[in-house]
Amino acid sequence: MISPGTIAQRPRVRHLTVLTHKVDDVRSLLPLADPHDPLLWLRQGYGLTGFGEALRLEFSGPTRMRDAALLWREVAAAADVCDEVRMPGTGLVAFGTFAFADSSSKSSVLIVPRTIIGRRDGTSWVTQISASDSETEPTASALRSTPMGDEYRIPLTPGAESVEGFQAHVAEAVEHIAAGDVDKVVLSRDLTGHLPAGADLRRVLADLALGYPNCWTYAVDGLVGSSPETLVTVSNGSVTARVLAGTSSRGRDAASDHQAAVDLVSSAKDQDEHQFAVQSVLESLKPHTEHVITSEMPFTLKLPNLWHLATDVEGTLTDDATSLDLIDAMHPTAAVAGAPTARAVALIDELEPFDRGRYAGPVGWVGADGDGEWAIALRSAQVEPNGDVTAYAGCGIVAESVPEKELAETRMKFRPILDAFA
Numbered sequence: 001m002i003s004p005g006t007i008a009q010r011p012r013v014r015h016l017t018v019l020t021h022k023v024d025d026v027r028s029l030l031p032l033a034d035p036h037d038p039l040l041w042l043r044q045g046y047g048l049t050g051f052g053e054a055l056r057l058e059f060s061g062p063t064r065m066r067d068a069a070l071l072w073r074e075v076a077a078a079a080d081v082c083d084e085v086r087m088p089g090t091g092l093v094a095f096g097t098f099a100f101a102d103s104s105s106k107s108s109v110l111i112v113p114r115t116i117i118g119r120r121d122g123t124s125w126v127t128q129i130s131a132s133d134s135e136t137e138p139t140a141s142a143l144r145s146t147p148m149g150d151e152y153r154i155p156l157t158p159g160a161e162s163v164e165g166f167q168a169h170v171a172e173a174v175e176h177i178a179a180g181d182v183d184k185v186v187l188s189r190d191l192t193g194h195l196p197a198g199a200d201l202r203r204v205l206a207d208l209a210l211g212y213p214n215c216w217t218y219a220v221d222g223l224v225g226s227s228p229e230t231l232v233t234v235s236n237g238s239v240t241a242r243v244l245a246g247t248s249s250r251g252r253d254a255a256s257d258h259q260a261a262v263d264l265v266s267s268a269k270d271q272d273e274h275q276f277a278v279q280s281v282l283e284s285l286k287p288h289t290e291h292v293i294t295s296e297m298p299f300t301l302k303l304p305n306l307w308h309l310a311t312d313v314e315g316t317l318t319d320d321a322t323s324l325d326l327i328d329a330m331h332p333t334a335a336v337a338g339a340p341t342a343r344a345v346a347l348i349d350e351l352e353p354f355d356r357g358r359y360a361g362p363v364g365w366v367g368a369d370g371d372g373e374w375a376i377a378l379r380s381a382q383v384e385p386n387g388d389v390t391a392y393a394g395c396g397i398v399a400e401s402v403p404e405k406e407l408a409e410t411r412m413k414f415r416p417i418l419d420a421f422a
């Protein structure tokens with residue numbers, strides 16, 4: 001059992017040797033991923049896949065992200081990196097996934113794979129990473145895809161939270177908001193299922209990547225999903241984020257679809273819900289950035305399953321914060337917790353009958369210089385080594401929220417995962 005507030009496993013910082021070299025266009029990263037324990041970060045055909053573990057660092061408790069940021073600096077400083085490509089995602093990289101709650105029993109991890117294959121802007125590369133006591137895999141075998149395993153479909157059914165329980169908790173949350181305890185709280189529910197032994201997780205990832213090409217398709221330590229929400233990217237001193245909050249269904253035809261988007265932009269309820277999320281991101285970035293600009297008005301982001309209200313944020317770093325420092329500063333935003341943060345988190349703890357695990361926590365990657373790309377782990381499912389699957393979806397609850405509508409919204413948000421698994 002990992003005790004809260006500690007770095008669960010603090011190895012002496014291993015000296016990693018890292019070699020990145022260019023290869024011919026790999027075209028598709030997904031078939032190269034590990035079928036059973038994939039490491040993947042993919043959007044519009046570009047991204048990273050990794051296999052093996054040169055280093056695994058686990059964290060827990062309230063300081064899990066700060067601890068990760070500190071330890072990663074040490075790991076990066078001790079690494080010997082030879083990188084002939086020098087692009088975002090080349091050289092030393094760790095994939096990461098962090099638990100939502102300070103009290104979560106689920107560990108947060110940074111995994112440095114033994115081999116990473118990357119593709120960005122038409123360039124492909126292989127990175128091989130070895131600790132002093134391990135062998136590297138030959139490049140040719142890393143670039144060989146294995147055939148896709150058998151097809152499977154599994155039912156996902158309500159887990160610890162029933163649909164009635166969810167609606168009752170939404171009604172309770174609205175009462176708390178009316179009483180002035182909190183302005184907004186994000187409540188979620190869970191679905192559970194079980195995968196057959198030996199299931200090839202690339203099938204799920206392929207469905208997610210094909211169905212939601214503009215989202216981040218990710219797989220880290222059994223957490224798989226397709227997130228539309230960029231928590232933060234850091235690249236050469238530039239910081240970006242995409243804040244999402246406020247949702248509506250897609251219309252059945254072009255006219256009703258357009259109307260759904262217009263109604264979403266003009267909905268005071270959704271605009272309120274959205275502004276809490278934007279403000280929380282701006283507040284947490286303030287100490288680390290300058291020249292921060294946002295889209296003037298929230299815009300409508302069209303996904304295959306729904307519309308979201310979206311705001312893009314861009315700024316310039318003013319200190320030496322890494323992407324891990326920034327996720328520590330930003331998590332949890334009001335898009336996944338609520339506002340004010342501490343009271344919303346306490347209410348989630350009181351009303352949700354489960355540990356969120358890594359759902360709604362940061363998922364992404366960090367490089368040796370601290371640059372990285374992190375999404376919020378939405379539209380996700382955690383696959384355990386024994387095949388148990390738990391998926392989550394939630395909604396921002398504000399004063400005007402209606403339980404039946406919020407339930408319908410969770411159904412829309414479960415769609416990517418349901419289509420991929422069930």
Ligand SMILES: C=C(O[C@H]1C=CC=C(C(=O)O)[C@@H]1O)C(=O)O
Pocket residue numbers: 186188229244245246247308334335336378379392393394395396397413
């Ligand atoms: C909490 C989730 O979505 C968040 C992100 C976008 C829109 C949201 C909303 O409209 O409630 C949520 O804030 C989820 O997908 O589980």
